[in-house]
Amino acid sequence: MSLLRTKSIEQSIADTDEPEYQLKKSLGALDLTVFGVGVVIGAGIFTLTGRAAHSVAGPSIVVSFIIAAICCALAAMCYAEFASTVPVSGSAYTFSYAALGEIFAWIIGWDLILEMFLGASVVAQGWSAYLGAFLGKLGITLPAAISYGGTVDLPAILLVLVLGVLVTVGIKESLRVNLALVGVKLFIVLFVIVAGIGFINPANYTPFVPPAVPTAAASGFSWTQPLLQFLTGAAPSSFGVGGILAGAALVFFAYIGFDVVATTAEETKNPQRDLPIGIIASLAICTVLYCAVALVVTGMVPYDKLDPSAALANAFAYHGQAWMATLISAGAVAGLTTVVLTLMIGATRLIFAMCRDALLPMGLAKVHPTYRTPWLITVIVTVVVALVAGLTPVGVLEEMVNIGTLSAFVLVSIGVVVLRRRRPDLKRAFTVPFSPVVPILSALICGYLMLNLSVETWLRFLVWLVIGFLIYFSYSRWHARLETGVGIRPDMLEAMKVGHAPHLPDDLH
Numbered sequence: 001m002s003l004l005r006t007k008s009i010e011q012s013i014a015d016t017d018e019p020e021y022q023l024k025k026s027l028g029a030l031d032l033t034v035f036g037v038g039v040v041i042g043a044g045i046f047t048l049t050g051r052a053a054h055s056v057a058g059p060s061i062v063v064s065f066i067i068a069a070i071c072c073a074l075a076a077m078c079y080a081e082f083a084s085t086v087p088v089s090g091s092a093y094t095f096s097y098a099a100l101g102e103i104f105a106w107i108i109g110w111d112l113i114l115e116m117f118l119g120a121s122v123v124a125q126g127w128s129a130y131l132g133a134f135l136g137k138l139g140i141t142l143p144a145a146i147s148y149g150g151t152v153d154l155p156a157i158l159l160v161l162v163l164g165v166l167v168t169v170g171i172k173e174s175l176r177v178n179l180a181l182v183g184v185k186l187f188i189v190l191f192v193i194v195a196g197i198g199f200i201n202p203a204n205y206t207p208f209v210p211p212a213v214p215t216a217a218a219s220g221f222s223w224t225q226p227l228l229q230f231l232t233g234a235a236p237s238s239f240g241v242g243g244i245l246a247g248a249a250l251v252f253f254a255y256i257g258f259d260v261v262a263t264t265a266e267e268t269k270n271p272q273r274d275l276p277i278g279i280i281a282s283l284a285i286c287t288v289l290y291c292a293v294a295l296v297v298t299g300m301v302p303y304d305k306l307d308p309s310a311a312l313a314n315a316f317a318y319h320g321q322a323w324m325a326t327l328i329s330a331g332a333v334a335g336l337t338t339v340v341l342t343l344m345i346g347a348t349r350l351i352f353a354m355c356r357d358a359l360l361p362m363g364l365a366k367v368h369p370t371y372r373t374p375w376l377i378t379v380i381v382t383v384v385v386a387l388v389a390g391l392t393p394v395g396v397l398e399e400m401v402n403i404g405t406l407s408a409f410v411l412v413s414i415g416v417v418v419l420r421r422r423r424p425d426l427k428r429a430f431t432v433p434f435s436p437v438v439p440i441l442s443a444l445i446c447g448y449l450m451l452n453l454s455v456e457t458w459l460r461f462l463v464w465l466v467i468g469f470l471i472y473f474s475y476s477r478w479h480a481r482l483e484t485g486v487g488i489r490p491d492m493l494e495a496m497k498v499g500h501a502p503h504l505p506d507d508l509h
Contacts, residue, residue: 003103005482027268031179032261032278033285035342038182039257040286042123042339045189046130046332048254049294050311056238057247058210058303062294064247069287071248071449072255074442075409076283077432078416080276083261084429085419092408092415094353099415099422102359106476108411109354110468115404116347117385119256120340122398124156124389127336131155133313134329137322157390163341164382167348170371181338186289188331191324192312193292199319200299210303212240227458228451249452255286256405257342272429340385347381348374358486359476399457400464406450413443 027035053061082095093112097105128148132155135142146154166177238246261278268274297306300315307314313332316324352374355365368375416432416439432438477483 003101003477005102025267025269027274028270029274029277029281032268032274033281034179034182036257036261036278036282037186037285038338039342039346040255040282041182041185041189041289042257042335045254045290045293046312046335048251049290049297050306050315052247052250053294053298053303053311054306056250057243058207058239059205059298060209060244061247061251061298061303062291063244064251065254065287065290065294067244067248068252068255069283069290071252071442071445073280073283074438075413075446076279077430078409078413078439078442080279080430081416081428081432082412082419083275083279084272085426092412093350095415095419096411097357099419100411102477102480102482103472104411106359106472107465107468108408109350109359110465110471111404111407112350113347114464115401115408116343116350117381117388118398118404119401120160120343120347120385121156121388121392122401123336123339123343124160124385125153127159127333127340128153128155128389130329130332130336134326134333137326137329153390157386159337159340160344160382160386160389163337163344164378164386166341167344167382168368168371168373168375168378170373177341181334181341185331185335185338188328188335189289189293191331192328193289193296195324196296196300196315199316199321200296202299204299204302209241209244210239212242213238223456223459224454226452227455228448230455231451246452249449251290252449253402253405254290255283256402257282257339272427276430344378344381344385347385348378351377351381358479358481358484359472361479362486399453400460403450403453403457403461406446409446410443410450413439413446 049061052064053059057064079092082092082099093105093109096108125148132142132148142155143150145151148155261275261282293312297311297315301311301318305318313325313328316322316328351360352365354360355362355374355377364376364380365374366376367373417436419426420435
């Protein structure tokens, strides 16, 4: 009963053929690319650009985006190899189960639940804030008690409920809505780039790299200081070369989302070909757009006068273009909608995979007889996300999204190296170049970024892990299909006999 027992690739693929747990295969490369762009271009491009340029890096935030994109591309290649080799639902969870063992799969699945639930909730609140700003520009004011920052964030709750219905009806239908909203969002982003060029003042790019300025820090210990700073005693600073690197650590999170594409592997028509295309194409598109927007915005407004919360809209308001600011606010509403939708879809697919493996109760994993979607899991995800978004001041928990995601990146990067050694015979439609150098570099960079998160974030993360371990050792370890053999067909058992997975007790053969 090893903690490192693995679920073979053959088992994972065979599971998707069981009618009771089968999802529709309806997605192509274009769907996956739109899916990735839909979740990546959201809160980051509408808010993070201005905040990072204003407070951390100045105009050189463009360089930060490029550095972050390179780091993210390393992780993307690792995801692409795993996703094309293991074309089943669950993303990093499934990959870790095949390469690293059950305990690591549980840890990463548990972390990704945290990322997707809190991520969807945080973005839903951001959507509510932009909706309030947009309506305010139209002369409509929502009651303070039931809007963003009020006692109950009703718009955020209603958004999550509507999207929950879409996810239940079916993923292809959800992606049709996503396609329309991504189209609106891309139009707004391109509008910012094209319309903003006319307002660029080249003087705003000087100095391109502002001189370093020490950051005021509280004396002694602070819960909000980065863990790396706490461990080394180094004093943080803004701007300068250090500001570019700090900006890269900040805007890296604007790229989070490409990994969610891997959670739809089981519903992809040709995963070996389409998944790598979808992941890498969406990342490339987003990088070009981020850099272009960063150049335009920092050229329109001096970096020290950028609005950290709504840089794109207010850059045009700075030049007296109120109607453009209104249009961009509307685009932000559409953009954040797609992020919440994609994260909710990813959460349902991840929990679906964990339930099918019986690490969570298997009864939750059955799909709707008509819609072929995991409706019961979708209901749970919708209710939890709606309650957190509507009733909780999520702002202090935003870094939790980041640490959960980065831990997934680290394990996937390590998993590529491990699976290459354990299963060199597997067919891989996409392989990471210069392995194991690239995967190891990816793991080290992601680990470094984790160290730049605050001490309190690490503490909360450890508490979340402790809760996860309690569930695993009291329930999951004893109910896992690799332990009980429940539902495993003869072809799966054959894979175990030839050494592709741990042997089951003789009475289950």
